[in-house]
Amino acid sequence: MNWLKLLIEELKSIFSNPVVVLTVFGGVVFYSFLYPLPYSQQTPREQTLSVVNLDKSKTSYQLERMVDATPQVKVTRRDTSIEEAKQAFLNQQVSGILVIPVNFYKDIQLGKSTTLAYAGDASYFLVYGTLVEGLAQAGGTLAAKTKVARLIVDGKPLEYASQHYTPTEQNLKPTFNPRMGYIDYVVPAVFVLILQQTMVIASGMMLGTQKHYRGYWSQLSSLQLILLRTLVLVGIYYFLSMYYFGASFAMHGVNTIGDPFELLTLLLPFLLSACFIGLWLGAITPRRELVTLVVLLSSMPLIFSAGFIWPVESIPQPVVWLSSLFPSTPAIQGFLALNQMGAEWRQIAPQWTLLWVQAGIWFLIAWYQVEKSKTEQ
């Protein structure tokens, strides 16, 4: 059989295998809509808050309004005692509490410092962070206003006061994901993992299905079979990756600042490694559904050790070593650097090298296993 005929046979066999079609095309497209779904609002906003105003002065009401005006927080309740507010919190009517102390206004006027108390549920860190951020913003603004007011009372002109109330000015710039969006955070990394996992299932499932029957694949040597399968699957996955990094990212408004040519180059060792892992899994598993099982169970450890949720510096070193055996880890780091953070090609050389080393090693392992399972038949 010549190569053209083989290619056609292989394509036919892929497209007539319902499980492979379901996973590759169904899975990839389904996930591209499902995964970003919970995050479509990007950032939690307008977290509900109860204010316990024990001061009831003009300034304290002003603070309430300033808190309500921040995008992060919405004042939905006013309680007369801390106890009452706590009950409302336990009934999940509000997600945070702000206490303005007695004599708040008086203390500020007297030049004493006064303490605002915030409380929030820290078991949900994003809600907690949002609340604290909003409250800190409002509190900070009021503090600055107070200092400016004092300078004016001291006889300084407003122009001077508004530019001299603090020794140094703070200016914090979120970089790479300026809107702090959750989709921009999760999607670029998780999609890389989805590409890897579905690719592993596809190539493993093909081998797992075919090894119980005879067909065009039986006449090929292991090396030829690996070559043919890799050629076809990597080809198909180039299109799917372009859908992910192109149309799908654009649809979700995710940054794509990387050079397309560089992204496609980085894809090559990544897809090759994933395909070889699939072949290896297909060869060692006695039944094809076990390929999906292994892939499914490995997803969570892989995503949490990739270093984009929990910083690599805080992950124990043995876990970091283990996770760099799989292409998703360097690939996620490489794609994030190129496409989200605008790194130059030379800067991701370590990831690029690691991916090629993996491709080489996984190729040898796959070759050995496929050869072994062939002789066992």
Added chain:
Amino acid sequence: MVSQWQLLKKDRWLLSCLTWIPIVLVITIWWVFSQAIVRELPIGIVDLSHSQLSRKLTTEFDATSTLSVSGHYQNVAQASEAMRISDIYAYVVIPRNFDKSIYRSEQPKVTTFYNSQMILVGRLINSAIVQAQSTFNAQLDVVKTLSGGNTTALTAMSQAAPIRTQVTPLFNKNTNYAQFLVSAIVPAIWQISIVVCTILILAMNHRQYGLNRWLTQRPIKKLIHTLTPYAALFALQGTAFLVWFYLLLQWPMQGQFFTIIVAQWFTIIACMIMGGLFFFLTLDPARGMSFAAAYTAPSFAFMGITFPTSDMNTLAQIWRSLLPVSHYIDIQVSQVSYGVNSFDSFKLLWPMFGYSVPFVLCVLLIKKHLAAELSNRGDHELA
């Protein structure tokens, strides 16, 4: 039960999935987050002033527990390059003539660029920098006011910081990320493992006995008979992770174990029904496994632990309500964090009765497959 054990001994893969694999997975996840609190994140400093005050500010950043100054850069370009490959997570630019500007009260602007691609890291850095710089500002203010004479240290302090804030995290007192993430990821893995193991168990019995010998006459009773020992095993796993978290690791626990364990039984039954549905749709375990993957793999995203449920859109809420583990986690949180009374927690279990619909579907599918097999065999016998 004995016969199940005989079957299991031959199916090493399923046996592993029921025994050591979940343990290894859970320990790996716990290990990833075992540091619990993010400390010493590397940041860079671009000090264009090289003065005593700029060095003082740098020390202030380094002194926080979250940050660690890992590099000094000559210019912004170098620092930005280091941030692009995550060598550092932020860099602070201290302007030229920083000290002179402070003495002249010209309010020099200190600019921090931080990596917000990783939201957790970004937020931590943001608040650490704000805190450190505010401390630095307050110190300068106090010194300045005191040097003016005519004030006490206390007045000087309150001049520097007229409004102080005190933040009290409720329920997760030391904002321990390990507790909060691991106690949600583990149930998510548990759910995946129940659904896939159910499919493998059904496939094993189907392979061994064939549908007819296994399920003819009173299929529901026989199915329950097959699955009960496994349900007990999943319940054991559930209790094991609760014991590990709240008794061995001594994470704070306000509620009752009993309530959570009841919720776990509901979750187990719901997951097994879904696993059964996926298998009996086609009787092909590979296809069933693909459905299970699509259904369970992204469930952590929908649980509402990282991103609040109240901020999800309707479609996401609907998908969320289809996942057994999202109902379970509501109850777990209500018990562990809030110590709500059991009755209120049990009210959250109502949606679980919705799984009677897939259960009925399951039974119908079994009957259909049985009928098909019978008529098939009938044809063979006729021939």
